[in-house]
Every structure is written in C-alpha cells, then in structure tokens.
Amino acid sequence: MQKSALSVYEIRQDFPILKRKVGDNKTLVYLDNAATTQKPFSVINAIHDYYSNYNANIHRAVHQLGEEATLAYEQTREKVAKFINASSTEEIIFTRNATEAINLVSYAWGRKNVNDGQSIVITEMEHHSNIVPWQILSGEKNAKLCYIGVDDRGYLRMEDYKSFLDKSNVGLISLSEMSNVLGTIVPLNEIIKMAHRDGIPVLVDAAQSVPHLPVDVQKTDCDFLAFSAHKMLGPTGVGILYVKRKILEEMPPFIGGGDMIKEVHKQNTVYNDLPYRFEGGTPNIAGVIGFGAALDYLNRIGMNRVRDHEIDITKYAMSALADIKDVILYGPLDANDRGGVISFNIADIHPHDLATIMNERGVAIRSGHHCAQVLMERLDVPATSRASFYIYNTKEEVDIFIDALHNARRIFKL
Amino acid sequence: MSDDIYREIILDHYRNPRNKGRLPNPDVSIHDSNPLCGDEIDMHLKVEEDKITDIKFEGRGCAISQASASMLTEMVLNKPLKHVKDLVKEDILENIGLTNLGPARIKCALLSLKVLKMSMVKYYADRDPESASKYENEPGAY
Numbered sequence: 416m417q418k419s420a421l422s423v424y425e426i427r428q429d430f431p432i433l434k435r436k437v438g439d440n441k442t443l444v445y446l447d448n449a450a451t452t453q454k455p456f457s458v459i460n461a462i463h464d465y466y467s468n469y470n471a472n473i474h475r476a477v478h479q480l481g482e483e484a485t486l487a488y489e490q491t492r493e494k495v496a497k498f499i500n501a502s503s504t505e506e507i508i509f510t511r512n513a514t515e516a517i518n519l520v521s522y523a524w525g526r527k528n529v530n531d532g533q534s535i536v537i538t539e540m541e542h543h544s545n546i547v548p549w550q551i552l553s554g555e556k557n558a559k560l561c562y563i564g565v566d567d568r569g570y571l572r573m574e575d576y577k578s579f580l581d582k583s584n585v586g587l588i589s590l591s592e593m594s595n596v597l598g599t600i601v602p603l604n605e606i607i608k609m610a611h612r613d614g615i616p617v618l619v620d621a622a623q624s625v626p627h628l629p630v631d632v633q634k635t636d637c638d639f640l641a642f643s644a645h646k647m648l649g650p651t652g653v654g655i656l657y658v659k660r661k662i663l664e665e666m667p668p669f670i671g672g673g674d675m676i677k678e679v680h681k682q683n684t685v686y687n688d689l690p691y692r693f694e695g696g697t698p699n700i701a702g703v704i705g706f707g708a709a710l711d712y713l714n715r716i717g718m719n720r721v722r723d724h725e726i727d728i729t730k731y732a733m734s735a736l737a738d739i740k741d742v743i744l745y746g747p748l749d750a751n752d753r754g755g756v757i758s759f760n761i762a763d764i765h766p767h768d769l770a771t772i773m774n775e776r777g778v779a780i781r782s783g784h785h786c787a788q789v790l791m792e793r794l795d796v797p798a799t800s801r802a803s804f805y806i807y808n809t810k811e812e813v814d815i816f817i818d819a820l821h822n823a824r825r826i827f828k829l
Numbered sequence: 830m831s832d833d834i835y836r837e838i839i840l841d842h843y844r845n846p847r848n849k850g851r852l853p854n855p856d857v858s859i860h861d862s863n864p865l866c867g868d869e870i871d872m873h874l875k876v877e878e879d880k881i882t883d884i885k886f887e888g889r890g891c892a893i894s895q896a897s898a899s900m901l902t903e904m905v906l907n908k909p910l911k912h913v914k915d916l917v918k919e920d921i922l923e924n925i926g927l928t929n930l931g932p933a934r935i936k937c938a939l940l941s942l943k944v945l946k947m948s949m950v951k952y953y954a955d956r957d958p959e960s961a962s963k964y965e966n967e968p969g970a971y
C-alpha cells in the first residue's frame with residue numbers, strides 16, 4: 416500500500432468546522448458521520464465560486480455563464496461515473512438524495528416491472544428509505560415484501576436468501592451494502608451472482624458504502640446503485656442513482672417537466688436522451704458542482720486508504736468499548752467485516768440520555784432508531800447509541816469519547 | 830450540567846418508577862410516542878366523580894421521559910380530572926426540577942403530560958362528545 420501522503424492531522428486542517436467549540440468551550444468531536452459528514456474548504460469554495468462567478472441555469476443557455484455552469488455540472492457526472500466505475504456517464508442520474516434515488520427506481524422501474532404475486536426481497540437491516548418505497552410498491556402491485564434475516568452476530572442469514580430464490584417468484588432484490596446501524600458489509604458479489612443466475616435485478620443502497628469503501632459497479636454487476644453526496648464530504652440535496660444502461664433504456668421517466676424533454680407538443684412529448692430524461696426540472700447545480708470537489712478530495716486520498724483508516728480506528732474504538740463494563744456492541748466483531756459505524760448500549764442508560772451527557776464534552780454521537788426500526792425490533796431494543804467515523808477522526812478523539820462514556824457511567828451511578 | 834439533570838431523584842424515578850403498570854378496568858387508556866426519539870408512554874386512569882382515583886403508566890424511553898411520567902402520576906393522583914387542563918409545561922418542568930432543558934429534550938419531559946391531556950379529552954369525549962372540546966387546549970397552550 417502507498418505510504419500515506421496526507422495524514423489525518425493534515426486532513427483536519429481542511430475542515431473549518433473541526434476547529435469550532437461547542438457547549439462550554441469544548442472542542443467538537445464529531446462522531447455522527449453516518450448521518451452526514453463535514454465539508455472541506457474545497458467543497459465550500461466550489462459552491463461559493465459557482466454562485467460568485469458563473470451562476471446560471473444549465474443545459475440550454477448559449478451565454479458564457481450557462482456554458483461554464485453546464486460544463487462544471489457535467490464534469491461532476493464524469494467524476495461520479497469514474498468513481499464507481501460506471502461504463503458511461505449516461506448511467507448516472509442526479510437526484511436529491513439516496514432516498515429519492517430509490518424511490519425513482521420503485522416508481523419508474525418498479526411500477527412497470529414488478530408484477531402481481533411477485534416478491535420483493537430486502538433485509539432486516541435496511542434503512543427506512545429502502546423499506547417504505549417497497550411497501551408502497553408491493554401494496555400497489557399486490558406483491559410480497561420478504562426480509563432476509565440478520566443473525567445474532569449481525570450477518571445476513573444467507574439461507575433465508577437462498578430459500579426466497581428457490582421458493583418465490585422474486586422481482587427485485589434491494590439491499591444496503593453496508594448497514595448504517597451494525598456496520599455489516601454484506602457479501603454483495605455472491606448475492607448479485609445468485610440473483611442474476613435467476614435473471615433477477617439487484618438494487619444496492621450504497622449510502623454507507625460508496626463514502627467508505629472502493630465500489631465498482633461493473634465488478635459487482637449491480638443493476639441499480641443509490642447514494643447521497645452529503646455522506647461523503649459533499650453538500651446536502653444531491654443524490655446519485657446509477658442504473659445499468661440496458662435497464663435505463665427501457666425505463667419510463669419519473670418526473671415530467673423541463674430538462675427531461677426533447678420536444679413537447681400538445682398531446683405528446685419526445686423524451687430527452689439518457690440520463691437527462693430522468694432529471695426533470697432545474698437540479699441542484701451548486702450542490703452537484705460542490706460534490707465534484709468532494710470527489711476530487713476523496714480521490715486524492717484514495718478509497719483504499721479511507722477504508723484502511725476506518726478499519727484502524729474502528730478496531731481501536733471497539734476494543735476500548737469492549738473494556739467498559741456493561742457495554743453491549745451490535746454487529747460483527749471483526750472490523751474487516753464492517754464499516755466505521757459502531758452501535759452500542761451501556762447498562763440501563765438510555766441512548767438519548769447518553770447523547771445528552773456526551774454532548775457536554777463536545778462529543779456528537781447519534782442516539783435513537785437510526786431510521787431502522789425493523790432492525791431495532793430484531794435486536795429487541797428501542798434504540799441504540801451510535802458512533803461513526805470518517806477520514807478526519809483520530810484515536811485521540813476516540814479517547815475523548817471513551818472518557819465521556821466513563822463520565823456517563825459515573826453520572827448514572829454505575 | 831448533566832450532573833444537574835441526572836440528579837438522584839430523576840435516577841430514582843427512572844429505576845424505581847411509581848405507579849407503573851396497568852389497571853384492571855381503566856376508564857380511559859391512551860398511548861403516544863415521540864417520533865423524534867421513540868419514547869413511548871401509555872396512561873391508564875380510573876376516574877370517580879371527576880377525581881383521578883387511580884393512575885398507572887407504562888412506557889419505555891429515556892430517563893427524563895420515564896421519570897417525568899412517574900412523577901406526573903404522583904402529582905395528579907386523587908386530583909380532579911379537569912385540573913389536568915390547567916397543567917402547563919412549567920408545572921411539569923418545575924415538578925421534575927429541570928427548567929433548563931434544551932428543545933430536543935424538553936419533548937421527552939413533556940410526553941407524559943401530552944398523554945395525560947389526551948386521556949382527559951378522551952374520557953370526556955367518550956361520555957359527552959358535545960362538551961369534550963372545552964377540555965382541549967388551544968394549540969401550543971402548554
């Protein structure tokens with residue numbers, strides 16, 4: 416592996432927010448990266464630059480500003496295609512977020528292709544955004560929603576999956592590559608191979624994987640892939656949907672309006688080429704341009720190094736947590752099988768109380784159901800606390816986090 | 830600050846809640862939850878001659894929501910039901926001794942009051958739908 420050109424301490428210099436103080440003059444320890452990440456100067460500046468110097472609507476303007484804006488917007492599409500190794504930019508659609516990307520598939524593709532009596536297979540560890548769209552679709556289509564179970568160690572029960580493939584008429588498999596609660600990274604290659612043997616398409620909710628792992632859509636051969644820019648240094652309001660070209664060509668449009676058309680007549684419309692057909696209305700131009708800068712930033716570090724850093728810090732944090740009395744850790748114990756997301760509970764301290772106590776030390780963690788209530792039911796807990804890491808988190812921050820946990824134990828007289 | 834919130838009395842009501850459980854034949858039972866954090870509270874009331882003669886709660890959630898529910902049941906037991914209408918959030922926050930909670934955590938502290946108010950309105954609505962509205966608070970009144 417390449418020797419690190421940028422250390423985590425150098426990286427931190429690029430994130431202005433990491434210098435701010437919270438509460439009683441405490442340095443921010445931001446461990447809520449699975450919810451959204453912080454933004455480096457380069458992303459903030461790219462947005463500032465667009466609005467200051469070449470703000471214009473894209474795609475139709477002939478004037479210089481319009482051309483510059485269109486170019487910058489389309490350059491991000493090229494960067495995205497490269498980042499996930501899509502075979503062409505025509506397969507990259509910008510949406511508002513991962514949620515909208517999944518809904519785009521369920522409305523446009525699902526309505527046409529999922530049929531009465533078929534099953535849609537998801538898993539017990541999905542985010543609500545990969546559950547609710549399929550509940551809506553299966554309600555409309557009289558399809559069945561089937562859940563691959565999660566075992567006690569936090570891994571998918573592959574025997575459930577095999578039995579769905581054997582026994583049901585499956586129309587689609589939709590699953591997250593990495594759980595936002597357990598951190599579990601699923602055996603995607605195997606899952607997709609098995610599905611394709613039966614001609615079943617697979618949607619990958621990559622909201623937690625693309626920001627943290629190298630992802631190659633041609634290698635995994637997934638059919639759909641959805642993620643959000645804001646979870647990988649980019650701005651909010653930008654999501655990405657990758658769809659394999661041969662599926663995209665047959666897919667009806669989702670949102671009708673400007674930009675997605677070639678010709679509009681009184682009674683009919685000729686739709687625009689791919690991928691513009693799926694981007695109705697003025698998009699989040701500044702956001703997409705900002706996201707281009709985020710991709711540049713991650714490329715400079717390299718996704719293998721992002722992954723290595725997270726394995727390292729996750730191992731460190733998990734072993735420190737395991738040493739604290741009454742801590743229950745959820746998800747795989749082997750850091751190689753999981754991302755940098757650690758869910759846990761500690762004695763009878765409710766996660767909301769814990770988050771309040773941690774906040775006082777400047778430590779931002781998340782508490783609650785993490786938009787995964789089906790999984791909470793499976794784990795039989797109302798809520799968990801969650802610490803999640805990114806490229807700028809240090810072991811010193813983990814130490815502060817652990818220290819704050821001891822403080823919580825003291826306050827709760829444990 | 831946390832040392833002020835999680836005082837002995839809050840931890841005591843959290844770990845040893847008063848009036849927790851169900852009632853055999855409640856006159857009214859209401860459930861509600863806080864979508865933000867998933868705290869849940871059920872209130873069960875026995876009412877005689879417009880007096881709360883028995884009250885139990887069930888619930889799960891953070892120490893603030895559960896201690897607050899426990900303390901609220903003690904506060905209103907053997908009190909006239911219609912007095913519930915006059916309870917405001919300051920009464921609750923003073924009762925539990927937490928007057929400087931942030932906006933997110935205030936919702937935890939007030940969930941049980943919300944459920945109690947819903948219970949009162951339902952009790953009257955079940956008996957006299959016409960007059961029940963006079964027990965409802967204006968939006969944002971408490």
Ligand SMILES: Cc1ncc(COP(=O)(O)O)c(C=O)c1O
Pocket residue numbers: 449450512513514515542544545591593594595620622623643786
């Ligand atoms: C696994 C997973 N899927 C989907 C989403 C939804 O992302 P967004 O809210 O950006 O649409 C999230 C975000 O929390 C997530 O963690």
